[in-house]
Amino acid sequence: MSLLMPVAAVLLVSAQLPLSTQLQLPTGETAELAADYVFYEREQRVLTARGHAVLSSGSVVLRADEVSYDQAHETAVARGNVMLVNGLMAAVADELTVDLESSEASVQGGLFMEKRGVTPQQLLQAQTPQELRDLGETPVLMSGRRIKRTGDNVYQVEGIALAPCLCGESVPSWRVEASSARVEMGQYASLTLPVVFVRSVPVLAVPWLYLPLSERQSGLLFPRPTSSAISGFGLELPVFITLGRSYDLTLTPGFNLGGGEVDVTRTIGNESITRQEPQNYGVRGPRLLTEFRYAPAVGTEGRVTLGLLYDLQPVRNPVSAGFFLSDTGELIRTPRGLRGEASLQHRQDLGGGWYDRIEAFAISDGFYTRDFTADVVARAAQYLSSSGVIYRRGEDQWVGLEVGLRQDIRWGYDLFGRSMVPPGASTPTTITAAPRTFQKLPTLSWVLAERPLGGSRLMGGMRVEFTRLSPLTSLFGDEGLDGHFESDGHWTLPGGTVREPDVAQGNGVFDGADREARDRVDLLPRLSTSFALGSFARLSPALSVRQDFFLGEVTGRAAQRGYPILDLVLDSRLGRTFALGGVSLLHSIEPSITLRYVPTVWGDLPSPGAMPGSPGQPYDEIDAALPSTPEGVARRFLHAVVELNQTLHSRGGSSREELLRLSVGQGFDLSRFAPTLGSGLSGNGEALARDTFGRLSARLGRFSGTGMLRYDPNSRQITQLSADFRVDVPQANIYARYDDLLAEGSDRLRRSLDALVGPAPKNVQRAQFLTAGTQANFGFGLGLRYEALLQPQTRSESPLLQQTFGVSYGPACNCWRVEGLARLARGQACPEFGLNLTVTGIGTFGTGG
Known part of the structure; x- marks a missing residue:
């Protein structure tokens, strides 16, 4: 059937009216052509449509200022504001020439786009190339000199330029150019002799590249x-x-x-x-x-x-x-x-x-x-x-079952x-046998949250936990005479500094102070209540009992230890609201006194190894939840903490933001004044005062920071000084953190699970660390970051322990970012180098850091 058989009748219609006709293409498909004017040159067998020309066939729609079809050569040419839509694939060009027999196309000023976040119907409604480009997201942008369609959404492209992420920019921040490529839109691009360009600067050339075009x-x-x-x-x-x-x-x-x-x-x-x-x-x-x-x-x-x-x-x-x-x-x-x-x-x-x-x-x-x-x-x-x-x-x-392993x-x-x-x-010497690390094999826990008991103000809760602590492949630790693994296989004689070979460590025999696999049941019921003392104070007493039962899996020795814990919290809160510069501020003062009292302890931990009757050896934080004498025997105690908190909030509508919080307090060990129940030492030789502490946190606009100070009045030493701050400005931030603490100085580290304050530090070492850094992202895609880690107390070496410097580049949308790293540690002559690449939807690949 001749392509232009219906055209003769159409040409009799006034050229002032929009014309529309159906055409049968050489591929067998039927297309509809509409335009303001339609002309047919019989001698040249060329059909030309001008003015809002639209050629549509199924889901494919071509718009242009002018569309001409050469029947003799079976070629079609679209000129001026060319727009092509095929599903979620769209194209714009100045001129497009298509050989309908071979499906090859030559493009001038053309861009092919894969669209996302938009429907094909919305793309079909676009009236201008710019409107088509702005619709939805454009994860893939492609151009080429010659394009041949070889299958459904599959193209062979010569002189290709491909940008896998446009991100709304008029000019892509990076692209890949290649002599030729096989492209399946929405799937992949197989590129021959590709070169990667960043802002028109070639940065990488390889013989071949397979580039995914989807997440x-x-x-x-x-x-x-x-x-x-x-x-x-x-x-x-x-x-x-x-x-x-x-x-x-x-x-x-x-x-x-x-x-x-x-x-x-x-x-x-x-x-x-x-x-x-x-x-x-x-x-x-x-x-x-x-x-x-x-x-x-x-x-x-x-x-x-x-x-x-x-x-x-x-x-x-x-x-x-x-x-x-x-x-x-x-x-x-x-x-x-x-x-x-x-x-x-x-x-x-x-x-x-x-x-x-x-x-x-x-x-x-x-x-x-x-x-x-x-x-x-x-x-x-x-x-x-x-x-x-x-x-x-x-x-x-x-309720839960947990297995915990440590390597x-x-x-x-x-x-x-x-x-x-x-x-x-x-x-010359035998290699010391490896330590046998204890694991949780397993832990079974049941926790009943505190709830009202009957119609009273009394609250009750319960925790039950079974734990088996054991090495993974043995029933004992084989630590030797002192119960501690030493990498040189020696131990220190009691009361002296002489080190001798520990013949019991790693000998494969359960002897000395070897730790055996231990089963433990831990019970912790708790009762609490709270009531007001007038209109300015509240009293919250609580009673709990921790009862532990132990069984050694090697010796079969059973043991138990239990103690009641009495807690008493007296606190108050005073608040005042005032206005400052049009902002409503709430200032609160919250004083509190906390007492924790263990009046008696019954039983003890199991004795270690082959030495029944010796002081028990703690395995974890529950075993070490009480203060103990130098001989390892747990004792009763009375601890107290007096604390004053102040907060400042800003209020606006239904929102409230904390601007400032300041807490100061003092810990006390009052065990010598506690009523005596049962036997045990009262700790008369120890000082009453424990850590004096202060905590400060503040936030104002882009500035935020915290600080912590602990002072031991007995040794007259600062046991902890920690501070950090952060400044967030547009496209950048500056941060720093400083920690100065004794090895057992921080009360958080010294305090055991049930004790309220920790023991006075003895024979401890000071550790200091300062971490400071900055990150900045510039408007043209460049990012810089620097971080330094220092040990200020170091005398014999440089205090600068490690430096990390990173340079990155990526588009404004951050759909991808590449970062080069250099890390220089103390004592290194040459820094370590690395490279990280982050691609949205795929992940980060590289050396880390």
Whole structure:
């Protein structure tokens, strides 16, 4: 059928009226053409439509100032304000030429856009190219010299320029240009010889690039180069794999070249030899990190990671981190072999008020974290904690089963406490057996929230907890004669400073003061009430009893300990409202006196090891919930805290904001004046006063800060001085935090679970840390951040412990951001370098920090 058979009749209609006709295209599709004027040149067989020309076929609509169709050559040309809409794919151009037989198109000044957050009907209603560009969001923007449609939403493009995120900007902040590409709109772009441009500056060129064009599209992510003083140059190539709508997988193969070797001087016999040896920390070799994420249903989500590394660096001593030597003093270069990490993070709503949560982490050996990170805070971690809990939460009660695990990473033993000595190594001393860390296997808890009892003002509640504390693969800790693990296998004689080998530590026999696996039932019922004393004060008494039952799993010895706890709180509140500069302010004064009294203690903790009758040994915070004598015997006590709180709030409508809070107080140990019930020591030799403290928090506009001061009047020392502040200004912030405290100086650290004030500090060390930094984002996409960590009390070394400097770049919408990091720790000659890339909807990939 001739394409223009209906046109002859149409041309008899006045040209002053809009014309509309149906056309049959060579592809067999039917199109409708409408315009202000329609002309047909019979000799050239060219149909021309001018003035608001609209060519539509199914879901495809083409608008232009002029549309012409050459029947002889089967080509169509659209000129002036060209707009093309096909579902959620839209295009604008100055001129568009289409070969209808081959589906190839040549474009001048054209842009192809993938739209989101808008319907196809809304796109069809757009009347101008700018209106079409402004509708919805544009996650993908593409241009090209020649475009050929090879399938449904699939195009072969020559001279492509692709911007995966427009973010409302008239000019994309970054783009990828390539000689050719295969593009499936909304899915992916396979680019040949691509070059990445940022603000028209070329920053990366690769032979080929697979670029996802959706939030959940499989593909190769950006490479992640790293540079480390201990592990050298490294490169990782993450691959993102979509496994349906609810699952995805990221595989990240990589390789570290190692940090190189340094000069080491060793004494071999009577001769000193200097030679090249690897550094003690760091890795070298291939690595594969696998990350699996899932969210199959509402209320269920999780993340599983598994990292494997074949480390080519030499095996180390797990205690000293030094290398093994042969009898002739040569370095044993047996590789460390397979190492790795694993984690599971899972939460789920099981229905019926039941929930579960898992936070599990494990590494192959205690040196793993220190080999991979330069951050001094992360390197100082001593334990890796994991937990899993299933619980039911109701309106007034909670019941749960928890398993808690800790991996000791203070030394380099493997996950199961083993150490490797390579063949041919000379070991003058035996490696100390690894510590057996105690775990919660498991804890079963039931908590009944306090509720009114009958129609009285009396409130009652209850907590019941069963806990089994045991090493994972043994029934005792094997700590030795003193009940404490020492990495050198020695212990200090009582009453002296002489250290001798602890023959009972790590001998595999339950003896000395070894801690045995212990089962404990902890009961804590509580009764409380509160009533007014006139119109200015309130009195709140409470009585609770903590009763513990213990059973040793090795000796079978049973024990119990219990004590009542009497609490009395007397407080008041005075408030005044006044206006200042048109703002309503509320000033409150709240004095309070808190007393806590344990009049008697019955029973004691189980004796440790093979020494029945010796003082009991606490395992956790519940066991250590009472003050004790130097012999470890728990005693009764009477503690008091006098405190005065002041607050200042601003009020506006129904909202209220706290501007200032100041608290000052004094703790007292009044045990010598407590009525005596039962036997025990009263603590007559200790001072009455404990910490004097003050706390301050303030917020005013963009400024906020807190401060904490504790002073021990007995030792005349400041036991804690902490302060932090933050200033938020447009596009930037400045922050700092300072901590100066004795090892046991903070009352929060000194105070046990049930005691109200802690014991006076003795033989403690001072620790000081200052963290300060700033972050700034500039209007043209550049971001800077700097953070410094200092130890001001350091005398022999520089107080500057670590510095971190980051430079980032990203568009204003922050749909992606790339950041380069440099971290310099004390004693390092060269900083550690890293790179992070954050892509909205995909995540962050890089070195962290």
